[in-house]
Amino acid sequence: MHIQTLKNDLGDEIFEQIVELFTAESSRHLDALGSQDNELEVRACHNLKTHFRTFGAMEQAEFAESLELDLRDGQSISDSDIQTLTETTRALQVELKNLAA
Numbered sequence: 001m002h003i004q005t006l007k008n009d010l011g012d013e014i015f016e017q018i019v020e021l022f023t024a025e026s027s028r029h030l031d032a033l034g035s036q037d038n039e040l041e042v043r044a045c046h047n048l049k050t051h052f053r054t055f056g057a058m059e060q061a062e063f064a065e066s067l068e069l070d071l072r073d074g075q076s077i078s079d080s081d082i083q084t085l086t087e088t089t090r091a092l093q094v095e096l097k098n099l100a101a
């Protein structure tokens with residue numbers, strides 16, 4: 001689903017609330033990455049994947065899902081993966097905030 005379509009379908013007020021919620025939640029999930037708590041990191045990647053899919057960011061969702069699966073297999077997340085996920089999440093936050101304004 002295209003973000004503009006989602007905004008049109010939901011209306012400005014609800015869309016703004018969802019953007020605020022996404023921003024807060026995704027920031028919290030990003031903070032969990034690199035914590036060395038496997039369960040917390042798996043949940044963070046899973047939730048980010050879901051958020052990305054909600055806004056139609058399928059490439060980012062696939063990346064988050066690949067990290068989630070790696071973590072479930074007992075692997076750790078590299079610093080570069082954390083940086084990539086952080087940058088893509090922040091970019092989506094900015095895009096959504098601009099659209100909600």
